[in-house]
Amino acid sequence: MPPLRAALIAQIFGGLIAIGLVALVFSPALKSGDFGFGEVLGVAVFQGCCAAFVSHKLEAPRWWLAIHLAFMPLAVLATRLAIAPAWYLGGFVLLLLVFWRTDKSRVPLYLSNAATAQAVSGLLPATPCHVIDLGCGDGRLLKALARARPDCEFTGFEHAPLTWLWARLNTLALTNCRIRLGDFWPQHLGLYEVAYAFLSPAPMARLWAKAAAEMRPGSLLLSNSFEIPGVAAEQVVEVADKRGTRLLCYRPPADKTRDSAAFPPITPPRLPQ
Incomplete structure (x- = not known):
């Protein structure tokens, strides 16, 4: 429902x-x-x-x-x-700009902390890679990663307008980091070596179907806290923070015969420079 x-x-x-x-x-x-x-x-x-x-x-x-x-x-x-009625309207508009269509995505606003960013940085490949944050919030994770790994490229998607603007301003000085306004689902994950997601239990099965269909063999899908139902994580990293964050590491299968019909393989589009 x-x-x-x-x-x-x-x-x-x-x-x-x-x-x-x-x-x-x-x-x-x-x-x-x-x-x-x-x-x-x-x-x-x-x-x-x-x-x-x-x-x-x-x-x-x-x-x-x-x-x-x-x-x-x-x-x-x-x-x-x-309180004047206009303040209630203003509060509603502010909440809408921050949370946008949470009712549709079923993903509340979660923000990754500094300890998580450090742990994610340690999981990135030693060679230059392209990382996508599937719902980057205020951009703090990408900001920390872009500073720690100037040899890598980072792309974040955020669908809430005010949060997107916050992330955009937060990473404006970083030439290896791009923040995009919109839904990440149409984006082809084959463009990236690492995908990071801090979502909710609701979309995890769909995300795995998309990652399994699109990501290249050897790519890494990192899920903050939420497991993919029926799929065992290759590695679980316990982050030393107050909330007890767990990073679950998944590798999309090399055998693409299990691709989801909902996400058929397509030729990855080129990212605009």
């Missing part, structure tokens, strides 16, 4: 249960006019708990639970603030 549809269903069910609670428990208070802000906030918290429970039963990603728990209580609290 699409995440937004699941979220809408969870909120509707949570709202219906909350309305039922008000009708059954708070009916006398409503009639007497004693139903104050504290009671409204309590019902909002209850609605959030119900929505989070429904979301859990729908097997939505865990980070949706926090959104459901906080959404209605924060909306109620916001009514107590003298």
Whole structure:
């Protein structure tokens, strides 16, 4: 089920249960006019708990639970603030520019830290190579890698406009690093010796099908934290950071008879200079 549809269903069910609670428990208070802000906030918290429970039963990603728990209580609290409606619109536009179509990609904004960049640098081939970051966020990983390996070329794809701009400015001084705005899926991975991905569990099977079909024998696919279902990693690197990052190393098969029909081999296009 699409995440937004699941979220809408969870909120509707949570709202219906909350309305039922008000009708059954708070009916006398409503009639007497004693139903104050504290009671409204309590019902909002209850609605959030119900929505989070429904979301859990729908097997939505865990980070949706926090959104459901906080959404209605924060909306109620916001009514107590003298905030002009334009600020809410501005906040929505800002979030849209940062996260863009997360509902479609099912990949939230994850940022790779300095320790991860150092570990990735150690996994790169000793010879010059071309590296792609499949969703580069603010570009901090590519910036660190481009500085550490000036003999290599680095390309990052980011589909969220504001995050892309952030990454572009972050790497502007690096001649061996390019940041592109858009979806990485149409990009042919045969152009690259190393592909780095910090995505989510949702697209990993599709990513492996694409990598297996397009990447050349000996190429390296690095996944930050998320395993490819049914495929054993060639190597797992434990990064010494607070979040316990794991880098899973995969080698696309040399036998291309297992290529996915969804990603047939094509002639790799030349990158514009």
